[in-house]
Amino acid sequence: MRIVINFGRVVRPGQAALVKEVVAMGASRCCAENAQNWRNAFAAKSLLRPGKLVKASRFCRACAETGRNGGIGSTRRGRFRQRPSRPPAGIARIDGRGRIWPRSLVPTDPLRPTRRMPKTKTAAEKQRTLPIAAAAIPLHELTDGQEADLFAVLSAKTTLTTKDGKPYDRVTFRDAQREVSFPIWSDAPLAAACRDEWQVGAFYKLRALYRETNYGPQLDIRRIRPATDEDRDDGFDPAALVPASRFDPEEMFAQLAEIVQEHVADEAVRELVAAVLDDNRELILAIPAATRNHHAHRSGFLEHVLSVTRTCVYLADKYTELFPDLQPPLDKDLVVAGGVLHDIGKLRELQTTATGAEYTPAGTLIGHILQGRDILREVAAEHPIDPDKLLRLEHVIVAHQRLPEWGAPKPPMTPEALLVHYADDIDAKMQMMVNILAEDTTEGPLTGNRNPMGQKIYRGPLPDGADDQ
Template identity: 60%
Template sequence: MPNEPAIVELHTLASGEEGDFFALLSDKQEQLTKDGKPYWRVTFRDARREVSFPIWSDAPLADACRDNWSAGGFYKLRALYRETNYGPQLDIRLIRPVEEADADDGFSPQKCLPSSRFDAAQMHADLVALAEEAVDPPPLKRLVLALLDEHRDELLLWPAAVRNHHAFAGGYLEHVRNVARHAHYLATQYAQLYPDMAPPLDVGAAVAGAILHDIGKLRELSASPAGAEYTPEGSLIGHILQGRDIVREAAARQAADGEPVPAESLLRVEHIIVSHQRLPEWGSPKPPMTPEALIVHYADDCDAKYQMMLAVLADDPTPGPMTGRRNVLGQAVFRGEGN
């Protein structure tokens, strides 16, 4: 690209503005028009904007799109950004794959990927600190800390889902840290309010279960530049049963080392994992049947729904005080008067 202007970011372009930017080709699908003619629907994105649009079979870039563009690849584009009645569009002038030298112009894969607003290493450290503080008895604490340490590298990058909530790099840690903190607060408050409950509320098990409730997503999902996808195990088994498997396997290794987790503590944590989605149609084979499981379920559900509402408020283009209804929540959200 001779005489290249300064690099901008895709999400900063206003409608009608042209610029050079780096983007991820996150999706590429061959489809058919109503007349049966093939075309490609492509999706380019950076960390804060996603643009899907067609490449028609008679367009100048059609052959290059078909033969050379690969989903999951990073590209440098010169394109005009337009907002139309059919959604955002890119009129591509020039395009090529990212090269090593583009790092000097600020290219980084992370700039093209949606990611948590929070530092992943700090979120992981916060979970470790919470486990150190709140999980009891000591063998259960060791189990939680061992799993956090064993899977640290994956957890720093993992999304919490393929879509709907926290579906971005670091989303797993953002979601789990929120759930664990909320569960710790609620469990501590209820334990203090009802000290005569028999048996007493097990704050340590609640926090351990909150930290581990989604651990099965390490086997349910595979992370890639194009976004999270379900593994075969994820599609056939899901994260709930695999989460219980991961915890049981770790507990068996720890028992072989001479520090078994007390049977009831382990049972309460396993129950939190298998019941945290509450309903069979949501994936749980059992509903919450302990106070700890009830707390974790609502902490989990609240955080997921809250993140969905944040996304609706941030992304919905409908003018006025109410958003549209075509969103992940399936309902309008009130912005406030004057919006």
């Protein structure tokens, strides 16, 4: 006997609409008659879903066995419970929710052949075959929730491990004004391409969703491929993706050399400082001041040193005038020379890359403070100065970061070293604060505290019309 039961909207109050066609093969007459006058659609659904209880008062055991995969256990309070066991032979899974039906109840239509699913492409194949043709939007102009095409440089990629021991990659994409760092989990579609194909320092075109999260800005990458010269028509410009100083490096170098000539009165000290600058001119013109946090852009070292030296000139003049009776007198030559040379060891601590700078082995193992003293001693061997002045100048370099946790072997122990330290510190901190105010997208009068300074910064109420910009 073959009975087709069609039931539609549930009539009982509070039950959702239930639309399903049930094909019953071999059901007993009592249940077939009951099914013809089906008023409890919810009970019908329970009959055909394993793991549910079926009221014995409504369905006989034969029908329950037919609809419950033949797995009926003991009777308790007028209900049949399915025995938890592996489905016997003849059972088929027919829906995406994992429900198990007897093959005898599986609807079949000989006129509708089974559709074969197309072969699924890998994530890497999709990236190679899907073009990205839309005009790009700069990364630093994206707002929270905006999806767009953009160009960016992969500035960092690090393999890390979760608490569960699963590896993942943390990648950093950036343009000249914004940096976005986020994880690529090992089970993500792009994990294999990230691990095997993405190269640090390479330029990419992405289609991605930009999001502001509690962990900083992130990108949900939809598509990605290497950028080519053909993308220049869509706005691809490598120079616009690598951060650089706002000022011309040649002009900054000339201004620094002029300050040395004008404000260092001792000829031996002046020649020593000029020799250090001339011997390292090319590196000084290009290298960043750091890998992150402050002046971490092309020519950032020179920009920072010039600013610190100008502040040193001001402080030396101010405190020489304020404390004319200081003994020994404040040595302006050492203050200015210390401003120029305080970070000179970074020429060996860092090396330039396509996206900024990275630490050299010597930079990692020794740091820039001791290497700065080494450079000074090497040049002083060819341009000797008074031994006491050389010692004081070495101390300026060694003590300019003041705190041991910042890498300083000694705190400032001379007035000259103290002035250079604070000139250096205020310039670095001011640059950090400027960057935070420019890049933080937190709404309200205060920025977030996930930044290099580790604190919130008050920006105040927005000026009139700022929301429209």
